């Protein structure tokens with residue numbers, strides 16, 4: 001089983017970083033395939049915490065190859081910052097590889113993201129993600145390989161940056177950027193990272209052919225997918241499993257398993273409908289106990305009960321073969337726990353996730369309520385040692401989405417992970 005995709009099954013922040021770091025120990029290569037520095041993946045070691053944005057969460061295992069795939073939107077300044085931060089903490093990054101085909105986030109993309117979100121009100125991370133992918137699709141974006149051909153890049157960039165300045169000045173009444181200054185900065189930045197740049201689809205292909213184990217680390221989550229998420233309150237890439245093929249340049253026939261990371265309750269950052277959101281003290285309890293504050297922006301995350309309509313949808317869209325259920329320990333002190341099993345919309349019972357936010361906004365959750373376990377589970381290391389009520393909750397999740405769990409997390413650290421089925 002050498003190729004495994006890991007995706008977020010909800011609206012992001014499910015604990016993908018923790019699970020990726022855990023599985024990286026058994027993998028040979030970890031690949032990010034989409035998103036950019038909008039992602040915030042936390043990895044907790046015994047006495048240390050790392051927040052990774054662009055660099056794969058396998059980087060804390062020195063012998064593993066870490067790949068930033070062609071589908072990623074790379075902010076050169078941010079990646080240099082992240083590399084510097086890791087070097088200062090003694091982390092070796094010599095096994096990092098960056099795709100020559102990855103898109104580059106330009107300063108004007110970040111400015112446009114900030115300006116456009118004032119009216120669109122998606123609540124983006126302001127990392128320039130939407131405008132970068134929009135330019136990629138419009139065929140006016142720049143890829144890492146373009147910057148490595150200086151004369152070509154100077155010419156093309158001068159033209160495009162001029163267009164963006166006109167847009168900023170004439171349409172938005174904002175100051176433009178100094179094109180020459182931007183050019184020099186980008187060329188200086190590419191010089192810093194150029195030794196990491198390779199043809200990553202080829203590298204991954206060769207790894208797979210050699211029988212090496214590759215883990216594809218999704219960023220964001222299924223409901224933030226540009227096609228399958230809660231449009232328009234989504235990100236601008238494909239966090240779903242299909243995105244791994246495109247964003248890493250690997251055919252679907254190479255993929256063996258798809259793990260859905262599921263938080264034991266639901267959170268969301270940014271705007272958009274959220275049927276099980278709790279605006280009461282239970283929501284605040286989950287936020288505080290689960291430390292639900294954005295890893296990238298520090299924003300408080302919106303919190304609510306687990307939603308199995310979403311999980312069933314995620315299982316279908318991603319073809320999930322396994323679940324990794326995280327943050328069960330956050331529910332330790334709950335007397336009872338609720339799971340949404342269907343929605344009530346204008347009197348009608350919906351069991352499938354609706355195609356539009358117009359409907360989702362009017363959906364009222366239908367809950368089942370289960371007994372809580374009222375017990376500290378954070379040091380449990382074997383599935384059979386979990387309280388019966390915790391196992392019942394997990395098994396209900398499996399039943400509702402039709403996928404078995406392979407991993408259960410009872411705390412943020414590596415040793416707070418229970419393995420019930422081997423992944424690699």
Ligand code: GDP
Pocket residue numbers: 008012013014015016017018039040041042043044290291295326327328329330409410411412
């Ligand atoms: P990601 O974006 O999916 O990687 O998730 P984030 O790192 O943004 O948010 C997940 C947060 O929960 C991080 O602070 C993790 O350290 C933490 N975490 C992950 N798994 C567990 C768990 O099982 N229990 C607890 N209490 N915290 C966890």
Ligand code: IMO
Pocket residue numbers: 008011012013014038039040041122123124125126127128129130218219220221224233234235236268269270271295
């Ligand atoms: P990880 O990988 C949670 C959300 C933003 C906003 C929407 C669009 O840590 O799970 P964008 O900047 O991407 O254009 O914002 O998507 N968002 C995330 N929410 N976790 C993330 O990443 C997210 N990345 C983007 O809050 O609602």
Ligand code: MG
Pocket residue numbers: 012013014039040041042295
């Ligand atoms: Mg996160």
